[in-house]
Amino acid sequence: MRMKDKCGIVxxxxxxxxxxxxVRFAREGAAVAVVDIDADAVQAVVGEIESAGGRAVAIPADLTRDEDSRRIVREAANALGGIDFVWNHVGHPGPASVEGIEMEDFDTAVALNLRTVLVTTDAAISEIRARGGGALLYTASTSGLRASSFSPVYSAAKHGVVGFVKALGRRLAKENIRVNAICPGPVDTPMLRVFVARPDQQSTHGLDREQLVARRGDTIPMGRPGRPEEVASAALFLLSDEASYITATTLAVDGGATA
Ligand SMILES: NC(=O)c1ccc[n+]([C@@H]2O[C@H](COP(=O)([O-])OP(=O)(O)OC[C@H]3O[C@@H](n4cnc5c(N)ncnc54)[C@H](O)[C@@H]3O)[C@@H](O)[C@H]2O)c1
Known part of the structure; x- marks a missing residue:
C-alpha cells in the first residue's frame, strides 16, 4: 500500500x-476527505470507497467561498485525525472570450483556479507541519505550461498555479513539505466537453461533442485524450513517499502533447 496511514483531502x-x-488513494491505504460542491456526488464517492473497505469522509463545499476553502481543512483534520496531503484539484474553464468579457466569469475562474488554492493552503500548512511534513499537490494544466488561445483567462490562472507551486515548494522545502503541480492535457471528463465546445473552435462546426473529444485526441502524440485514472496514478506518485526528492516542479500528463 503506497499511502498507508496517510490522511488527506481531494x-x-x-x-x-x-x-x-x-478512490485510488483510499485503495492504497489513505483516509480521504472527499470535497465537492455536489453533495450527492460526494456521498456516492464516499460510498464507493467504503464499500471497497476504505476510509473516507464526505465534505460538501463551495470552494468559491473562502470560509469553505478553510473549513474543509478543519473538518478533514478533525474527522481523519490530521492532514498529510492535499490535492487541490478544483478548477474552472473560465470565459472563452477576452473582448466583452464578463468580469463575473473572470472572478469565478480566478476564485476556483487560484484563490481557493491559496486559502486552503494557508489552512493546511500548519496541519501538515504538525505531522512532521507531507505533500501538497495542485492541478494546473498544460495550459499552465504553454498558451491556450481558446482559454486566455484559464491559461493565465493555471500559469499562476505553476508559479505559486514553484515558489511555495522552495519556501517549504526544508520543512519536509513537498509542493508540486500536475499538468494534464485533455482528459476525458465533463470539463473537457466544455472546452471542446468553445465558439472559436469554428472548424469543428457540425460535429457533436463526442466527435469533438475524439478530434482533440488527434492532436496528441498518443492519439487520444487521457483517462481520469491515468492522472490519478501520477497524482498518487507525487503524493506518495516514492516522490521524496521531487518538489517545486510540474509533471505533464498529456500523452506527449507539450513536447
Ligand atoms: N478535463 C481536462 O481536460 C482537464 C485538463 C487539464 C486540467 N484540468 C483541471 O482538472 C481539474 C478538474 O477537472 P476534471 O476534468 O477532473 O473535472 P470534472 O468536470 O470531472 O469535475 C469537476 C468537479 O468540480 C466540482 N466543482 C465545480 N464547482 C465547484 C465549487 N465551486 N466548489 C467545489 N467543487 C466544485 C464539480 O461539482 C465537479 O464534481 C480542474 O482544475 C481543471 O482545470 C482538466
Missing part, C-alpha cells in the same frame, strides 16, 4: 480525475 472529488484520485 477537492473536486465528485467527478473526473478528483474522483479517480480519491
Amino acid at each position: 477537492t473536486a472529488a465528485g467527478s473526473g480525475m478528483g474522483r479517480a484520485g480519491a
